[in-house]
Amino acid sequence: MNERFSASGLMNPFFPDEVSFGDKGVTFKVRKLFKSNDNFVFYTDISGVEIESGIFFSTIRIIPRMRPEIIINNFTKGDAKKVKQLILDKVQA
Incomplete structure (x- = not known):
């Protein structure tokens, strides 16, 4: 499973956040403007996913x-919703 989701380009057209799904995490x-953070998390290390909708x-x-939230x-x-469902499906599997 190698799915990738990018944030909307309307709010940040040059530096959108991304979520990439792999086999293990x-x-x-x-x-951001001058930096980026890549965080890899194993599916087994995820304890929850929350969505805050505007x-x-x-x-x-x-x-x-055992890590700060992302x-x-x-x-x-x-x-x-797709990202949350894919993560929860892998966490529960």
């Missing part, structure tokens, strides 16, 4: 075990 790329876009909050912004509501 998920990579979260949080981009009018147009959603924020996805990943809660790993926050990725500006995803469409549909993509946020």
Whole structure:
């Protein structure tokens, strides 16, 4: 399973956040103007996924075990729901 989701280009057209699914875990790329953070989390290390929805876009909050939470912004509501469902399917498997 090698799916990839990118945040909307409307809010941050040059540096959108990304979520990439692999066989063993998920990579979260949080981009800023002069830096980016790549966080890889094994599916077994994820204890929860939360979505905070606004009018147009959603924020996805990943809660790993023994690490600070990872926050990725500006995803469409549909993509946020897909990301959450894919993570939960892998965590429960």
